[in-house]
Amino acid sequence: MTVFVVGSLLCLSFWVSLYFFFCNVNGSRSSEWNCRLVTLVHGILAVCVTAYIGYVDGPWPFAYPGTKNTSLQISALVLSLCYFIFDMAWCVYFRTEGPVMLAHHTMSILGILSTLWLGESGIEGCAVLFGSEITNPLLQARWFLKQTGNYGTWLGTIVDVLFVLLFVLMRIFVGGTMLYCELSSPRPRFFIKCGGVAMYILSWVFMIDIVRFTIRKSKKWQEQQKDLHETVSANGHGTKRE
Template sequence: MILLEVCCCLIGWISLYFAFCYLNGQRGKEWNCRLVTLTHGILIVCLTAYISFIDGPWPLTHAGTENTPLQILALVVSLGYFLFDFGWCICVRTEGPVMLAHHTMSIAGILLALGLGKSAVETCAVIFGSEITNPLLQARWFLRQVGRYDSLWGDAVDLLFILLFALVRVGVGGMMLYCELTSPRPSLIMKGGGLAMYTLAWVFMVDIAKFACKKSRTKYKRWHETCKLGEVNGHTGKTE
């Protein structure tokens, strides 16, 4: 049944992609694929947030417990999407090895949780933490495409993305990893997978920190040059 559900979800995401291609014929393939990614990000963040914070159990105290039907649904939906996106990335070759490694680990982790029949609670929490920054990442890309990235909107999206990534994926993710490693319930392979995902999050964090520093220097340099130009224009006006 789970295999059938995964296949149905995979077909659903593929169908959504082709629907976007039909509706946005003037746009490129990546535009429509990112619309699918945005849809998945919003849907799965809402679903896993409900599972983690409302439906329960609490992932920090119940790691390794039996899967619930709602947790299984969230994992199946995400697995179908990751299979679609992984195949799309391989065919179109738009992503580098780090992102492909992230997709591979995500697929493997979901398959393990479904196969073992437990640990879906922390897997859903990891998906929530991984995908909460995804809509912002897609918004940044869309802003670039429409020529509005170099604006207040672009700065706000970047700042929120960096803060969420650092607080949720690195900060809360570190707490989740600690609970996973110290709990006797999760299997050794799930603990290893959690450690691998958290290590990959730090790889992303280093790249993000480099980007933030570079953008800050560029913004400061541009501001400094504007101030100097304003001073020169002011002195010119006085001379005249």
């Protein structure tokens, strides 16, 4: 317990210190800019570490859910737990996020705490972290492109398309497969299974927002193409009259 508390305090200090470091380096930028840089760092770290855990260190999460936590799994979970605590406190203080995102952070914190307290199902926790954080860099890139006025370019379109495809693949299809393996296995605790169901439902809540965004984006693109076609047609008729 002492090691866990000390490790958690060190990790939390790391995220807070990193935030203030970015604030000092980017003094002209907003607080959200610097917080999103921290979020980007966490996303990259979490994906790299959990990918190594799932694909190299093991065990395979789809085949061995509910197994005892390894030291590497515990380290990855504590690192992300402290980030979510930091980001949750930041979002509440600055009031930047709505209830859905706050619910996501709350469930993430409770889920990681439960996994650490039980001493098992760490591999599923790392798999969920991998699936949820793999789209994070694209989400942050989209925000930074907006802030720098580059979102309307081809790069912004590529980021949007990759984000939607990766979200659907990882959070809905792979996440659904992971949930099925979790529910069908006798090893994971009932409480952990309930947490998995809650996280998957939340993924569908996000998915609904993404579908709405995709529809709006598609309509806007069609309107732009229609206006472009009408402009080209008008210019063509004007040339003929001359």
